[in-house]
Amino acid sequence: MNCYCNAFEEINEFRSPNEFKRFQDYIGDFVDDGKLVEIPVREKYAGFPEQWYKCKVCALTWRLVYPDFPYKGEWSVVRYEKVYEKLLLDFKNCQFPKEDLCNQFEVDDLTQATIETPAMISTSDVIAVLTAYSKNEIMLEQLLDWVNVIWFTDLFDYDEDQSDSIASVLSILEELDEDDNELTKSDIDACIEALENNQEVWICEEI
Ligand SMILES: [Zn+2]
Numbered sequence: 001m002n003c004y005c006n007a008f009e010e011i012n013e014f015r016s017p018n019e020f021k022r023f024q025d026y027i028g029d030f031v032d033d034g035k036l037v038e039i040p041v042r043e044k045y046a047g048f049p050e051q052w053y054k055c056k057v058c059a060l061t062w063r064l065v066y067p068d069f070p071y072k073g074e075w076s077v078v079r080y081e082k083v084y085e086k087l088l089l090d091f092k093n094c095q096f097p098k099e100d101l102c103n104q105f106e107v108d109d110l111t112q113a114t115i116e117t118p119a120m121i122s123t124s125d126v127i128a129v130l131t132a133y134s135k136n137e138i139m140l141e142q143l144l145d146w147v148n149v150i151w152f153t154d155l156f157d158y159d160e161d162q163s164d165s166i167a168s169v170l171s172i173l174e175e176l177d178e179d180d181n182e183l184t185k186s187d188i189d190a191c192i193e194a195l196e197n198n199q200e201v202w203i204c205e206e207i
Pocket of ligand 1: 059
């Protein structure tokens with residue numbers, strides 16, 4: 001079966017509002033014929049209005065970005081890797097909850113999500129999330145979600161030189177949802193200190 005995408009070429013600018021309008025009508029015909037399906041925009045290209053269309057045959061996604069003078073618009077293939085890269089960065093920085101990441105990857109369980117290039121986690125990322133938690137900028141539930149996604153999914157990878165230090169801290173955080181384990185201010189300080197020195201953390205159990 002012939003793919004309709006073959007007829008499309010990327011356009012990196014429209015020469016006039018009229019040309020854009022004609023192109024929009026041209027794409028509209030593909031939608032009317034059921035050859036392209038409009039899907040929600042996941043990540044805007046440059047803040048300008050845009051629409052995304054998925055090809056029915058090859059599932060390639062195209063974006064139509066509206067001109068907004070002096071910007072002249074664009075028609076191009078969506079690079080999902082770039083989109084995911086930004087999403088993972090935002091998640092890493094606690095910009096949105098786990099549920100949103102599930103929606104974006106279209107999975108119920110993020111351990112099913114895959115990506116070509118996992119995002120990198122370094123000690124400074126873990127320090128940032130612990131600091132945010134200690135300042136009550138994020139709640140325990142979000143901290144646990146963060147740890148679980150970083151620890152159990154293939155979406156993130158650790159900086160190799162720092163992986164022992166990171167793993168030692170995450171393994172403590174990961175147990176926070178069990179029993180009455182809690183993270184005291186001094187535990188957080190010990191974790192941050194270990195991360196800053198790229199060492200494994202050692203927390204004494206109180207008896
Ligand atoms: Zn196609």
